[in-house]
Amino acid sequence: MIEMDAVAFDRLVTDELDLLPDEMLDGLDNLVFVVEDRPEDGSLDLLGLYDGLALTERDRYGMGELPDRIIVYREPHLHACDDLDELREEVHTTLVHEIAHFYGIDDERLHELGWA
Template identity: 65%
Template sequence: MVEITDEDFETLVTAELDALPDNMVEGLDNIIFVIEDLPEDGSTDLLGLYDGLALTERGDYGYGEIPDRITLFKHNLQAHCDDLEHLRDEVRITLVHEIAHHFGIDDERLHELGWA
């Protein structure tokens, strides 16, 4: 397990998000990124979660829409990794995985693409 401070983890997540290709992050309107220690149910195997309605299942956002949410679970990501580089890789993979859900890509297709 690798452990870093909350501030360093937030910096790492921001850096990995900023490093993603433009074509991957374009269209991420009305979406927030959140860091929590653990999922509400306390599960230790969930690294991230997309909470929202995929773009393929909705029309345009309207005024006052609640933003979609991508949550990264710091404790689970740290517990899954042996060193800082591994943590960086898992954060990037988790971000891509959850962003893909926002765009309507399911787990089966993510497995085919090597992102799950």
């Protein structure tokens, strides 16, 4: 486990987002990235969550809709990692995983593509 305050973790998440390929980010629409300390149930098992309707399931989605969210949980990441390099890698993996869910890519397909 490593220690990192909320501001530094938020900066790390932003840095990792900036490193993702443009092709992965260009199609993101009506989506916000949020950093929270822990999931609502207080567990340390969940690293991230896509909260929204996948692109493949949208038929009448449009103006006036609240944005979907990708939530990255700080404390579970810190609990799971032993050093800064491992933390960066885990945040990167979480972002890719949750962005894939936005596009409607399930966990099995993520592994086939080598993204998870």
